[in-house]
Amino acid sequence: MxxxxxxxxxxxxxxxxxxxxxxxxxxxxxxxxxxxxxxxxxxxxxxxxxxxxxxxxxxxxxxxxxxxxxxxxxxxxxxxxxxxxxxxxxxxxxxxxxxxxxxxxxxxxxxxxxxxxxxxxxxxxxxxxxxxxxxxxxxxxxxxxxSAGRLMQRELVAGPEHWTVGDAIDYLRARDDLPEDFYHMILVDLAFKPTGYVTLGKLLGHKREEKLLDITEDSFKTIEVTEDEGEVAYAFNQYHLISAPVVDHNGRLVGVITIDDAMMVLEDEAEEDMLRLAGVGEESSLADRVIATTKRRFPWLAVNLVTAVLASLVIAVFEDAIAQLVALAVLMPIVASMGGNAGTQSLTVAVRAIATKDLTGSNVWRVIRREALVGLVNGVLFALVMGAVGYVWFGSFALAGVIAIAMVINLVVAGLAGAVIPVALDRMRIDPALASGAFVTTVTDVVGFLAFLGLAVLVLL
Amino acid sequence: MxxxxxxxxxxxxxxxxxxxxxxxxxxxxxxxxxxxxxxxxxxxxxxxxxxxxxxxxxxxxxxxxxxxxxxxxxxxxxxxxxxxxxxxxxxxxxxxxxxxxxxxxxxxxxxxxxxxxxxxxxxxxxxxxxxxxxxxxxxxxxxxxxSAGRLMQRELVAGPEHWTVGDAIDYLRARDDLPEDFYHMILVDLAFKPTGYVTLGKLLGHKREEKLLDITEDSFKTIEVTEDEGEVAYAFNQYHLISAPVVDHNGRLVGVITIDDAMMVLEDEAEEDMLRLAGVGEESSLADRVIATTKRRFPWLAVNLVTAVLASLVIAVFEDAIAQLVALAVLMPIVASMGGNAGTQSLTVAVRAIATKDLTGSNVWRVIRREALVGLVNGVLFALVMGAVGYVWFGSFALAGVIAIAMVINLVVAGLAGAVIPVALDRMRIDPALASGAFVTTVTDVVGFLAFLGLAVLVLL
The missing domain is CATH 1.25.60.10 (MgtE N-terminal domain-like)
Known part of the structure; x- marks a missing residue:
């Protein structure tokens, strides 16, 4: 406690x-x-x-x-x-x-x-x-x-695939350098290529004369030594592996990765994505000093400053309109802010789904369509709410109509941008967790101010 | 491929x-x-x-x-x-x-x-x-x-703690209902309370006359049946467990949790936090329909609307000032936006650190101090940049000074709010991942507009 x-x-x-x-x-x-x-x-x-x-x-x-x-x-x-x-x-x-x-x-x-x-x-x-x-x-x-080569341990337990349970048990009992942790005996062919594995539980639970080939596990997967650790962790999680043999480019057994290593990688990757989405360097730690932390966060804030200045340039185009109707200045951040939040929702779901391989070539268009539709429905709902608030506050149907329409436009754009931008970045081999946020916010800020102020000029002035 | x-x-x-x-x-x-x-x-x-x-x-x-x-x-x-x-x-x-x-x-x-x-x-x-x-x-x-009770399997392998390796092997070989997956034999005392465990690898690697008590694992931890699955996953990750015995309120062995279940929970919890931070319902899935998704995202957008309207009320106080100097309307979103981003950085780090138990009573004040200092350093740096941009753009030293000072204030406040708010919510037993974002953004929006427009009225008008 x-x-x-x-x-x-x-x-x-x-x-x-x-x-x-x-x-x-x-x-x-x-x-x-x-x-x-x-x-x-x-x-x-x-x-x-x-x-x-x-x-x-x-x-x-x-x-x-x-x-x-x-x-x-x-x-x-x-x-x-x-x-x-x-x-x-x-x-x-x-x-x-x-x-x-x-x-x-x-x-x-x-x-x-x-x-x-x-x-x-x-x-x-x-x-x-x-x-x-x-x-x-x-x-x-x-x-x-x-790479998997960094993650694996070289201490392993393997035996020829033609062995029986008895052969395997005798071999294990005779060996005096068994690894600290191992859960399977890996079966190899004559070229030392892994062809399956048997859990120690199965070894202990079957008769001595049983053939190892008859009691191998279904979930067997081999890992290439150059494979990225993120893919390794994905495979462990997806296929419920406890350990997996690692092979070199000739397919020969060179090591073993166990689930505890994969679990650490999985945890690190999820953390990395979460911190990257928030614009925090991925290796940040609470034990970092002020200067190290500042350095790590500065670049993202600098990108955000560029975004914010871009949005301000859009506002500057409408200086005359704002001077004529200050209510525009009061209301304009609402549309941009709602777009930014809706965009962040969509992009977080997309980034996560790309990481877990749930967003693939098979459903990418359906997901983009869904995000746009969700933006439309929420856009209409918040257009009604904000239209009413705008009317009560400023007593103008026209102003209420402008903010309502701008809201719908920006929430649809937010949904589209939030889905399309991570997918596009991923296709360009840029980490979507790292870069999506800046792009999506730029889009929702610029479109938010442009739609609201532009419509206001058309309708009100 | x-x-x-x-x-x-x-x-x-x-x-x-x-x-x-x-x-x-x-x-x-x-x-x-x-x-x-x-x-x-x-x-x-x-x-x-x-x-x-x-x-x-x-x-x-x-x-x-x-x-x-x-x-x-x-x-x-x-x-x-x-x-x-x-x-x-x-x-x-x-x-x-x-x-x-x-x-x-x-x-x-x-x-x-x-x-x-x-x-x-x-x-x-x-x-x-x-x-x-x-x-x-x-x-x-x-x-x-x-709870752990939902996660555990009841099929388990246990033996009295006084057994030797030979007793254990004979018992396992005689049993015909061994569980599909098991990695340890759990040792129990006369009251069926678990006191340690032995890996199957150790069983196979030691002589028959060796006592089980002499080859137990260091990493042994028991799990209470009512314990939350998040705590269970934390224990597996922290202590590199492969399986752990589950005990009832009397300390008696009732089941076993294996690492693959814990790994799934760990992955789910990280995902949940990430999605909650972005204001997306935690159980969201790409396969959800438009209406289900809209319903899930609506509440967070509604909270954000309240925040945005609050910020607008602050702006409305300064309508006269904006009417006199429209440049204020152009520049004001920059300070709020930088604060929002800096606050999100701090709160994401804090929320994650609370989840991984890296942010505790021992270092909470140091972390808060660090976040405030990081805000100060980044605030000064961006004050210089934005002061220069403001001067070049609008040709006014006073306006440049106002935006620079407002920037410093809002980034310090963002760092403080980003660290204090999640910690405070956690103390109140409210999930910081779920609620921190709305509070922090409210603070940085309100302080951003108030500091910038307030200083402008004092200095410029």
């Missing part, structure tokens, strides 16, 4: 959150230099939670904890720590502690740990590894970033 | 997408009533992909496919189908086909399948089950929606 945000209240739904009093106690023990007390407090905390704690405390508190807890620091904590403070934490560890921590890790965890570090730190960690492990890690790093 | 959206181009990164020509061929075979051809085309398609296909085609095409393919329809397809068309699909199946399809499924899949159906359809499916299965499903439905 954890503490509520910024209060002492306990909350059912924060069972897995570190509670504030534990965090305070750990920081205080570290600042007092009480190593025994600190160890005792940290001992029951899971490595993942301890990593979160290090991210959440102030920089000087973090330094104190690392200094006092130093020698007990283990490798798992390192892999759990957010990239934004990973270099700082590695920096703070004694060389001997770092070496011990890293030697404990599986090769895929070392890859994950060092791939984003600077060259000097990468070298330090590679030097700490034994020669065999170092070679494996360097091989993995030779694969493209975000 | 799949087809590009709306074109024929093939794309590396769409390896798992159904290609457009296959979809067309399936629809054509169905419309021609060619059952043999249809079966042949569908045979190699994974149930999950076939479900996607049914979601993507037009309603009449879907009906044709279901009619012609009918009798071969299996239960797995039903569980994969999106809720938006699930009732329609069930409706379209012959009673006999539905019965066969449902009897194939594991109990947790049946629960997942029927929990959102209407009462009549639920009854039809429950009636199709054998009595034992029906009882299990009804028991699961008695747990609260989105």
């Amino acid at each position: 954890a503490q509520d945000l910024a209060t002492g209240e306990t909350r059912e739904d924060d069972r897995y959150e570190l509670d504030k009093s534990t965090v305070r106690a750990i920081v205080e023990a570290a600042e007092a230099g009480d190593a025994a007390q600190l160890s005792e407090l940290i001992e029951p905390v899971h490595a993942a939670d301890f990593a979160d704690l290090l991210e959440q405390v102030e920089t000087d508190e973090r330094e104190a904890i690392l200094r006092v807890y130093g020698t007990e620091f283990d490798g798992e904590i390192l892999t759990e720590i957010d990239e934004s403070i990973r270099e700082e934490v590695i920096e703070a560890l004694e060389p001997g502690v770092l070496e011990d921590a890293v030697r404990d890790l599986e090769s895929d965890d070392v890859v994950d740990l060092i791939e984003d570090l600077d060259d000097a730190q990468q070298e330090t960690i590679l030097d700490a590894l034994e020669d065999d492990d170092r070679a494996v890690v360097e091989q993995a790093l030779a694969y493209p970033e975000t | 799949a087809q590009d959206l709306a074109t024929g181009e093939t794309r590396e990164d769409d390896r798992y997408e159904l290609d457009k020509s296959t979809v067309r061929a399936i629809v054509e075979a169905a419309e021609a009533g060619d059952a043999a051809q249809l079966s042949e085309l569908i045979e190699p398609v994974h149930a999950a992909d076939f479900a996607d296909l049914l979601e993507q085609v037009e309603t009449d095409e879907r009906e044709a496919i279901l009619r012609v393919y009918g009798t071969e329809f299996d239960g797995e397809i039903l569980t994969e189908i999106d809720e938006s068309i699930r009732e329609e699909v069930i409706e379209a199946l012959e009673p006999g086909v539905l019965e066969d399809a449902v009897r194939d499924l594991e109990s947790d899949d049946v629960v997942d399948l029927i929990e959102d159906l209407d009462d009549a359809q639920q009854e039809t499916i429950l009636d199709a089950l054998e009595d034992d299965d029906r009882a299990v499903v009804e028991q699961a439905l008695a747990y609260p929606e989105t």
